[in-house]
Amino acid sequence: MAESKTVEIQVLRYRPEQDDKPVWQSYAVPFTDDMSVLQGLQHIKDELDGTLSFRWSCRMAICGSCGMMVSGKPKLSCQTFLRDLLPGPVRIEALAHFPIERDLVVSVGEFVKKLEGIKPYLIPKVPRTLAEGEYLQTPAQVEQFEQYSSCINCMLCYSACPQYGLDPDFTGPGVLALLHRYNADSRDGGREQRMEVLNAQEGVWSCTAVGYCSEVCPKHVDPANAVNQNKVNSARDYFLRFLSPKRDSS
């Protein structure tokens, strides 16, 4: 008969209607070696405490919903395993640097606004009709932007970024990586329209190349690379603007 092992999972709770500030709550969760932290939370909600709130969806590290701090590090709970956190306790908090709405649910409105602000869609270089057929791209052209398109908007990089933690106005690694994804796509002609976001103090220039964002990214997007290589582009744009002021970003 298999012995049932348990692990202590501590969760930072926050219920605005009853808590002045967040408070730790501890649960004893039976687990097997293949259980993820997400499954641990689901056990808590199903069997121990139905009031626990947390986001999740795909449980396979592609939707980006289940980001949270697991023992001090930003992780996707579906991709983090209890067996790696033994003997515990496993300390779970809402994603760092974001306002907490409830328990492990953070406010994502600002992130979404920033994402909308970079025009995250292909802007054709010239108007194109259906009759012209599809765009053709070589594998080399696809490689230029492909890794940056892997971003699942999980916001772990924002939790990792100390500059974002110190100043939430920073556009941030994820959004800037997606900005680069479109600029680097040979089909796109919207670079000029995105320059203002890039050039701003809150754009690439708030980044000091800590690099932790790329460390925590679950999809290996390497946002640090996207942001820092655009410092050259931003500087070049600044000097070209200085030399020929007739250029504008319309």
Added chain:
Amino acid sequence: MQGWWRRDPFFVRYMVREATAVAVLVYAVVLTVGAVRLAQGEAAWNGWLAALRSPGSVLLHVVLLVAMVVHAKSWFEIMPKTMPMIVIGGRRLSATTITRSGWAAAVIASIALFAWAAWWRA
């Protein structure tokens, strides 16, 4: 955010990297003073050389040398992040190659500098 950098070894290493810039600044000041003394004549120049040979100065230079090596190591580690994608012969230049190229350039430049200085002294 108080003490944010103490919360993770990754951040501690980052702050060490940033702190080594202070060592670079200190050494730049030392060399600048040397240049000024050189312009002020032989007596001033010899005075500066003598100051450099003092035990305190030697200790400072050992500390600065260690800081410089850490500075080089941490900079070469982050350098690939600052560069755009480079494709050579159909293959993407890897971060490891970029870091190693930085080290190679630094070692070659150091050897060349020592060789030239030794040739000057001879």
